[in-house]
Amino acid sequence: MKVKLIVSLLLLTTYFTAFSQKKQNMAVVEKGLIKISIMYPYAEGKTFNMEYYETKHMPMVAGFLGSNLIKYTIEKGIASGIPNQPLPYMAIGTFYVKSLSDYQAAIGPNRDAIRADFANYTNISPVILVSEVVK
Incomplete structure (x- = not known):
């Protein structure tokens, strides 16, 4: 159970990090x-x-x-x-x-x-x- 929770948290962290970087890259591209x-x-x-x-x-x-x-x-x-x-x-x-x-x-x-x-x-x-x- 703890392993699933840790994996889920890692996946969410990875997703939000990637989303944040993509959002920053989009702003740079449009400026x-x-x-x-x-x-x-x-x-x-x-x-x-x-x-x-x-x-x-x-x-x-x-x-x-x-x-x-x-x-x-x-x-x-x-x-x-x-x-x-x-x-x-x-x-x-x-x-x-x-x-x-x-x-x-x-x-x-x-x-x-x-x-x-x-x-x-x-x-x-x-x-x-x-x-x-x-x-």
């Missing part, structure tokens, strides 16, 4: 990355096709970014941070890239194709924020 947030504000009468965005639009743009792209995320707005207030954004797409200049070089020649695809999933003009991950 300094460029984050491009494409935010779609909520407004009455506006529409957003999440399925199309997830399966067609974002993969298309990700393909343009090539090896500069670290990852991308898609978020679906569900509520405001303040009860009984309108939803601020219907959706947010985010790209994490290594280099802003490489991002701009990839997007520039494909800008018209990206914008033309908006009509396939939304009637919202997005707000875009480019930032640097600091932590």
Whole structure:
């Protein structure tokens, strides 16, 4: 019985140590990355096709970014941070890239194709924020 308890404690210690190191490594990897947030504000009468965005639009743009792209995320707005207030954004797409200049070089020649695809999933003009991950 004591042997099982000791083995269990060792396994838990190993798991938490590995998890903690992985979490620290993830923070180091993300610091300094460029984050491009494409935010779609909520407004009455506006529409957003999440399925199309997830399966067609974002993969298309990700393909343009090539090896500069670290990852991308898609978020679906569900509520405001303040009860009984309108939803601020219907959706947010985010790209994490290594280099802003490489991002701009990839997007520039494909800008018209990206914008033309908006009509396939939304009637919202997005707000875009480019930032640097600091932590």
